[in-house]
Amino acid sequence: MKTNKYSLAVTLLCAAVLTGCNSDTKLNSPPLIGVNSFVTETDVAITDKVAAQDIDGDRLTFALNAQPANGSVTLSADGNFTYTPSAEFTGSDSFAITVTDGELSAAGQVNITVEVATVSFLSYSRTAFAQEEDATPLSVNGRNFTMDAMAEADYADLLDGL
Structure with a gap:
């Protein structure tokens, strides 16, 4: 009979410990930045939105880390941007961004191809x-x-x- 009491006590203790480990605390995942490649023509500005998501459903905020080398960009906190290539420029350009969900962030790059008009x-x-x-x-x-x-x-x- 002592064995059953000890078995029951150990079982209850394990159940209490395991219940304490089963927390409903939400784990936050960092934002995911998609492939961001866009095409425009010489001297033609492009307006679009950076592709990113948060698997937790958190609201994302976008920030510009570095201007492109061959143009200029304005980036809104919601991910909308306008890229304007430098006059007469053709070729590849890019700018660096950071996306945050309020706690975690991810860095990425937006690639622009400026084609001949x-x-x-x-x-x-x-x-x-x-x-x-x-x-x-x-x-x-x-x-x-x-x-x-x-x-x-x-x-x-x-x-x-x-």
Whole structure:
């Protein structure tokens, strides 16, 4: 009978210890930053949102760690951003961010590809022709021109009266 009392006492003690270990305390996981790659064209700003999530459902706050080397960015606390490439820049650029859930944080990078802009030669040359004498010349860097001006007639209205 003593064995049963001791067995019962040990069982109750183990149950109490294990119940104490089974805490409902919520463990916080750090935010997860997704793949953030975006594409724009020369001299064209892009507005989008950084992809991130928190598996605990905590509200996320975003911060900019470093500006891009070939442009500028504004980043809102909710993850929305506007990236503006430097004038005439084409290529790859990136900026560093931190995402926090109020307790834990994660660092990440947003990658931007700035592609060559395809531009109508006819439209671009008409704009250049209409510029004032003291205007800044139109840039041709970072542009791929479509050869859509094939005949003198394409400029007939500009040449009349000269």
